[in-house]
Amino acid sequence: MADVHTDLLRAGRQTVARPGADRPRRPHARATACLRADRGAVTAEYAALLPVAVLVIAAVVATGGVGLQQVRNQDAAGAAARIIARGDSPEQAAQAVTRMAGDGASLDHHDDGTWVSVTVARGAPGPLGWFPDLQVKAEASAPSQRAQTGPAPANPPADGDAPAPEPAPSSEPTPDAEEGEGP
Incomplete structure (x- = not known):
């Protein structure tokens, strides 16, 4: 404070130091009553909002747990x-489902012979599991790959060889039938 006073005197200005200017001013009685009435208001607001915040987080x-279970069920x-x-037993499929x-x-x-639906x-995981009717379900289908019943091919392909394509039946008449030659 002394440095400020001497700086001002050098600048040609005079200041009068008031007694007690270094002390902070006390608020009026009415302002003090308002401050006392507001004490704890922020704490009460947080206490009211805390259960809501906990429910939102839960x-x-x-929801994340249910989403994760849905992905696991779909896989x-x-x-x-x-x-x-592919023709394996349903017990093997059940073991895979339990594992996954x-x-x-x-x-x-x-x-149904052509498609398999599963x-x-x-x-539901976590606290949602307390509700037994709440189930997370997933469905999938795949074309049946079992061997078709019927005559076996004359030369079955060896392992790793692709089967030879069979000629498509033709709707055009054969040359023998056109010439009228018969048996």
Whole structure:
């Protein structure tokens, strides 16, 4: 403060120091009463909003868990559909579903001979699992790859060889039939 006073005197200005100018001013009685009435208001607001914030965070985490379970179920359904479509047993598909979707996952399949349809269901994860009717389901289908019943090809392809394409039946008449030659 002394440096400011001497600087001002050198500049040609005079200042009068008031007694107690270094002390902070006290607020008026009315302002003090308002400040005392507002004490704890922020704490009360946070106390009211804290349960809402916790519920929002819990909902986000639960939604993420359900999404993850849906992805696991979809992967398991696709694998089970391929396993059953290639002719393996449904027990092998059920083992794959349990391994991929987790314990408690159920497998339901339908094979109509040309397509295999699979449904995998499991209860929702976390606290949502307390509701037994809440299930996370996924479906997948695959074309049946089992050997067709009928005559076997004369020369089956060796492992790694592609089967030779069979000639397509022609709708054009043969030259023998056109000339009228008969038996």
